[in-house]
Amino acid sequence: MKPTLLAAAVLLTAASNAPAARSPNLVVSESSPALTLRIDPRFRALKSLKFPIENLTNAERRIFVDAGHDRVIDRMVIVQFEKVQPGSDFRFVYPSKPPRRFGAETYRFGTFAYDDAAAAKAKPDKEPGKTRAFLRQAGYASARLYRVARLARVTDPKGLSEVIIFYMENADAHPPAGKPDEDGDYAVEGAEREALTAEMEGAVRAVRG
Numbered sequence: 001m002k003p004t005l006l007a008a009a010v011l012l013t014a015a016s017n018a019p020a021a022r023s024p025n026l027v028v029s030e031s032s033p034a035l036t037l038r039i040d041p042r043f044r045a046l047k048s049l050k051f052p053i054e055n056l057t058n059a060e061r062r063i064f065v066d067a068g069h070d071r072v073i074d075r076m077v078i079v080q081f082e083k084v085q086p087g088s089d090f091r092f093v094y095p096s097k098p099p100r101r102f103g104a105e106t107y108r109f110g111t112f113a114y115d116d117a118a119a120a121k122a123k124p125d126k127e128p129g130k131t132r133a134f135l136r137q138a139g140y141a142s143a144r145l146y147r148v149a150r151l152a153r154v155t156d157p158k159g160l161s162e163v164i165i166f167y168m169e170n171a172d173a174h175p176p177a178g179k180p181d182e183d184g185d186y187a188v189e190g191a192e193r194e195a196l197t198a199e200m201e202g203a204v205r206a207v208r209g
Helices: 003-017 116-122 127-137 190-203
Strands: 026-029 035-039 049-053 057-067 073-084 099-102 105-115 145-154 161-170 185-187 204-208
Touching: 049 127, 057 127, 073 127, 073 190, 105 116, 105 190, 116 127, 145 190, 161 190, 190 204
Parallel strands: none
Antiparallel strands: 026 035, 035 204, 049 057, 057 073, 073 161, 099 105, 105 145, 105 185, 145 161
């Protein structure tokens, strides 16, 4: 074999044996939780958003958006990892009820709709306000109303960490019916709940954990 052909063969072999680059739509947590999620490629991965929540926990949000040419968000996936701050007495304590199996684990599951703009105004230093500002800085326009499917579970036996998975759809064109509860959430039930759940499971898949 000629030297140039041999060099090419060596390069091809090395390339085939090299580890694949991590997909931007792959969310990987090595421990607490040991979890790998694959997000539908129609969603665009943004940079991680990290911030403290009071003096209790530290949150990291992995945010994926599906938006049109107008940059208005149509759909969004948020994977939130939250850990207790060192020295804090706070603990995550809640059962995975109502339960839903997702991947290898059981989560607390619920569907609802809410006014994101109002929540951000009321809580500028917490998740709603921080996320809305982050999206604006990234060049996206947030919906005012969202329909949400939410999975959450405690991931540490001592209550030191949790993971939350949000699937969110712009609800501005079709606002929720009825009156909100004391938390400002609207019920999403029946066929609407089933459709939202199916969309969530199509957008987010558990590869591990």
